Amino acid sequence: MTTGSALSPGRPWRERLTAWAPILLLAPSLGASLIYVFGFTLWTCWISVSSSTLLPQYDFVGFKAYVDLWSHQRWKIAYGNLLTYSAAYVLVSLALGLALAIAIDQRIRAESGWRTVFLYPLAVSFVVTGTVWSWLYSPDAGIEFLVRRLGWMDFDFRLTTHRETALYAIIATGIWHSSGFAMALFLAGLRSIDGDVLKAAAIDGASTARIYRRVILPQLAPMFVAVAVVLLQFAIKTFDLAVALTGGGPGISTTFPAMFVYDFMFQRGQIAIGAAGAITILAALAIVLVPYGIWSTWWARREAAR
Template identity: 50%
Template sequence: MSETVTIPSFAPRPKSRAARLSQLVPIAVLLPTMVATGIYIFVFVLWNIYLSVTNSSILPVYDFAGFDAYTRLWRNPRWTTGVWNLALFGVLYIVLSTVVGIFLAILMDQKVKGENLLRSIFLYPIAISFVVTGTTWQWILNPSTGLQSFVRNLGWESFEFSLITDRDTAIYAVVIAGIWHASGFVMVMVLAALRGVDTDMVKAGQIDGASMAKIYRRIILPTIWPVLISVFIILLQFAIKTFDLVLALTHGGPGISTTFPAMFVYDRLFAAGELAQGAAAAVWMLIGLVVLFLPILALNWVIRRQKGAVK
């Protein structure tokens, strides 16, 4: 005769007051920041959009005036020049910073001697502000105080290096300063990702006779694509909001040859007293961010779905 074993059931114990309080504390701490961020993002963005369709000048005016500010904006040569400069700077800055950063990360991944010191040196520029970066490179590139003056003092009187004073080349001075500032950051991000790659994949490639260059190109770099996308997004937002670097380096000159949309917005809002046009320019910058970010996020989502399906 078999005996029936009864397993006692245990009702979950109610959470103690201390446990409930420990769950509420993080929410209470983060709530003010979340509310302030929500107000900053949604309320002020909507207010800015409405200002762009008014006739506001020095002070806000809330009578609807249509899209006149947007029409006048694209007739302004300073704005169109700024948009072109941003496109040129953004492409060169993002691509070259990423290439230089990946190259440095691959070199550091070879376990070179003095790696910690070299990593600190390459990372140092990102630790200083864009203002300091711009001021430093303004000294270096200024013909009267920088590299040109130094070389001429050595005896080469005919040496010329007027990158920063030429309207056609001044934008490339901004690109050089930006790459110097960002490439160390890219190096650290990529190096951290490289150190996390499965070594078995690398060994398998070596057994198949692949060179290290092909292993990096075909195996390692495709593996760390999420980090590369993150780097691209961070550099993109750095490029779009470029203001203090250009202000310290070239002040938007010579003329308007290195003006940027962020500088145009600042000038319209605080110097020229044209709130509507400054708000319209800010709206276009927001639209540009959305247009650039959404395809990247969509691509990221598609790739993740495909990898999940394969697994």
């Protein structure tokens, strides 16, 4: 009785500490994240409507920086490159990732080895990927050099040195880097489909192509959306891959919005225009993420209602 009465006053305190421990542990990182994300986002918004040049100014001049931004030829080229890159990068990565997932889902030999091979590029940063592929594209040490050493002296593989092909070289490199990621998610989706449904469709006489078209692919619709959203985020924030491959060249032919923002904010001292570009990139991300968040919430409620 004495022991129980002595411990009983301490029990509520310990329970409260146990309940608050996760919050106390996460509070510093959450507070820093809130300041870093929301605080600096608001600061960037204010700078974008100020007259800041080399140093921040906190006056209000309206949307002059945005007008100057969209009047700048380099920004127009950068945004056009982003649209082209995003469309090709996402669509081809989705198609190639799905094809690889379907191939691996056939219970092939050494499946784990193939998964590792296709997933390996994802473990490498975009900087390393761009650096390695820049060697492959180099006429002095890459594929062109090797083929010419074999006797084909007219062979030309200088993709990153021609304005017409440099952007497509970046697209091809990005697809190589991310198609394995799409493959892994699609493979997980394929393995989660109920096998009884597939057996029932096969018993009814449906061909393999029809089963994929009418049964499997519709059930992968949420996975398609999720993978596309993640790839779009990668595309919108493209910076290090293009810098490592082409540095934005030849000329400004492969400039991307993130490169434009970095150049104007940290190289040219045009902080207001750079901040306007950063907010424009953030708006592009919001256009992708906000509808996806609304859709995913609706989909989760719909599945729960079933």
